[in-house]
Amino acid sequence: MSILITGATGLLGRAIYAQCQAQFPTLDIIGTGFSRAQAPLVQLDLNDAAAVRAFFAKYQPSVVIHAAAERKPDVCENDPEQTLALNVETSRLLAELCHEQQSRLFFISTDYVFDGKNAPYAENATPNPLNFYGKSKMMAEQAIVAINPSHTIIRVPVLYGEVEYLAESAVTVIAQQIQQNPQSSHDHWAVRYPTHVADVAQTIADLIALPAAQSAGIFHVSDSQAMTKYDMACVIAAALGQNASSLVAVPEPTQSAARPYNCALKDTRLKQLGIVHSRKFDVAIQQIITRS
Known part of the structure; x- marks a missing residue:
């Protein structure tokens, strides 16, 4: 048995790769990336369908964790063709290959499949994305379910964790912004639920350890601390030893791609399984910033 992780060079992918190595030491853990892939990770262009098919035939993974994606809403809005290719068509192909070889996907x-008007959202809530990123993820979900409803869909909110550089996540980039400008402005409108990638990785590993029937369908993985980016900035400023009172709260959305107001995810199914991993944001973010 082997586990294949796409996007293993990314913030979440690295955490999943490390967690799978720790939790499944007897299995072959295969991580792929593209421009940043270095041994032991394998370079794979997910936009090359023939290469993906050949890779799949060579390694024949029993489990595939598809973490690679274009996640920046503004980038997705400005390049819909590339977004569809990576976020939708690659996901469809992997679902087909997994179905053919009876592998678990x-x-x-993302929580951005919802419009943010009726939070909290249960796993069976009807998606209604506001931006193209959310729409591409909804389309990918629909394609995967159409191929095999037993595949697993993991929806997550904004993520943070151990970064290679502060701008790598939408959370830790706030520290960079504060360092560059102690009077920087931050969104104080959209409600978010920052979740540590290590907790998501642990959750996925726990689901892999279950029988396939128990891990089928949609799961919501989210911490429960509601924060705007301004709230996060205040915590991060304190971690940096700076005065949070100098920060500017922006009470309305400013990004080019529409963001939902509140996409709180209910993790009902995980709680029923007894799978709950979380941590305090102020403690975790200070540890990350201190090491960055």
């Missing part, structure tokens, strides 16, 4: 989706 774990697809990483």
Whole structure:
């Protein structure tokens, strides 16, 4: 048995790769990336369907965790063709290959499949994305379910964790912004639920350890601390030893791609399984910033 992780060079992918190595030491853990892939990770262009098919035939993974994606909403809005290719068509192909070889697929989706008007959202809530990123993830979910409803869809909110550089995540980039400008402005409108990638990785590993029937369908993985980016900035400023009172709260959305107001995810199914991993944001973010 082997586990294949796409996007293993990314923030979440690295955490999943490390967790799978720790939790499944007897299995072959195969991580792929593209421009940043270095041994032991394998370079794979997910936009090259023939290369993906050949890779799949060579390694024949029993489990595939598809963490690679274009996640920046503004980038997705400005390049819909590339977004569809990576976020939708690659996901469809992997779902087909997994179905053909009877492999388990774990697809990483997003809370942005919802419009943020009726939070909290249960796993069976009807998606209604506001931006193209959310729409592409919804389309990928639909394609995967159409191929095999037993595949697993993991929806997550904004993520943070151990970064290679501060701008790598939408959370830790706030530290960079504060360092560059102690009077920087931050969104104080959208409500978010920052979740540590290590907790998501642990959750996915726990689901892999279950029988396939128990891990089928949609799962929501989210911490429960509601924060705007301004709230996060205040915590991060304190971690940096700076005065949070100098920060500017922006009470309305400013990004080019529409963001939902509140996409709180209810993790009902995980709680029923007894799978709950979380941590305090202020403690975790200070540890990350201190090491960055």
